[in-house]
Amino acid sequence: MYEQRTYRHSIKDADLVSFQAAVKETDLFIRASKDLSAEAVAAIKEVRGPLERYIRAHPVFLHSLEPLKVGKDAPEIIQRMEQAARLANVGPMAAVAGAVAQMVGEELLRSSGEVIVENGGDIYLKVSRKSVIAIYAGESVFTGKLAIEVEPDRTPLGVCTSSGRVGPSLSLGMADAAVVVAPSAALADAAATAVGNAVKSERDVDAALDLGRRIKGISGIVVIAGSNMGAWGDISLVKI
Numbered sequence: 001m002y003e004q005r006t007y008r009h010s011i012k013d014a015d016l017v018s019f020q021a022a023v024k025e026t027d028l029f030i031r032a033s034k035d036l037s038a039e040a041v042a043a044i045k046e047v048r049g050p051l052e053r054y055i056r057a058h059p060v061f062l063h064s065l066e067p068l069k070v071g072k073d074a075p076e077i078i079q080r081m082e083q084a085a086r087l088a089n090v091g092p093m094a095a096v097a098g099a100v101a102q103m104v105g106e107e108l109l110r111s112s113g114e115v116i117v118e119n120g121g122d123i124y125l126k127v128s129r130k131s132v133i134a135i136y137a138g139e140s141v142f143t144g145k146l147a148i149e150v151e152p153d154r155t156p157l158g159v160c161t162s163s164g165r166v167g168p169s170l171s172l173g174m175a176d177a178a179v180v181v182a183p184s185a186a187l188a189d190a191a192a193t194a195v196g197n198a199v200k201s202e203r204d205v206d207a208a209l210d211l212g213r214r215i216k217g218i219s220g221i222v223v224i225a226g227s228n229m230g231a232w233g234d235i236s237l238v239k240i
Helices: 006-010 037-057 076-088 092-108 185-197 202-213
Strands: 017-023 026-032 115-119 122-126 131-134 146-150 157-162 177-182 220-225 228-233 236-239
Touching (some): 076 092, 122 185, 157 185, 177 185, 185 202, 202 220, 202 228
Antiparallel strands (some): 017 026, 122 157, 146 236, 157 177, 177 220, 220 228
16 A cells, blocks of 8 residues: 655655655655656666566575575676675665665666665665754654754765655664664664564664664664654754
């Protein structure tokens, strides 16, 4: 069932052009210096093609909830997802949205100096000005009140969210939002899943943060569960 993605309006910038690009299940909301809709659709197809062919040949890749080894000849997106899943100790598809967002964003950076790509709550951005990304946590009291502030010299960057209460993505936990920041959007996506899985109740915020901080390569975490919120790492939270 389609869920209207109203949270997309929480990605703040002053001057960039907004557009959408969709191919099959991939539905991206993009901001760039100009309308690159055609280029974005082409980039999505370039990313999805190898992914779809690999899954047809290796169906376990689609369903595994544990890391899988892939051959050195596997497509680039498969390699990125495998590495992220291994670091976060989750199945490789936990990294797919972040990997797609980043690979499409990297292609669009050939035509635009700034790019923000949002893929189902997972964001890849390269910007030249300070950006503020609101945290959407469903019915939590923190929704609409907190945001992550990103300095331009920290980008490109992935900011990815997992939730056991919002959206269609698989989560084994009950977090309203588990947000992870990392240079790799694939890793941020996989790590957000791992952190979110660790939240079984409002009392598990600290345990989830402790798990996340042990994942190599991530720089910051925010966990929201009901009325409890915690953060760790090099991350700047601001009120909105």
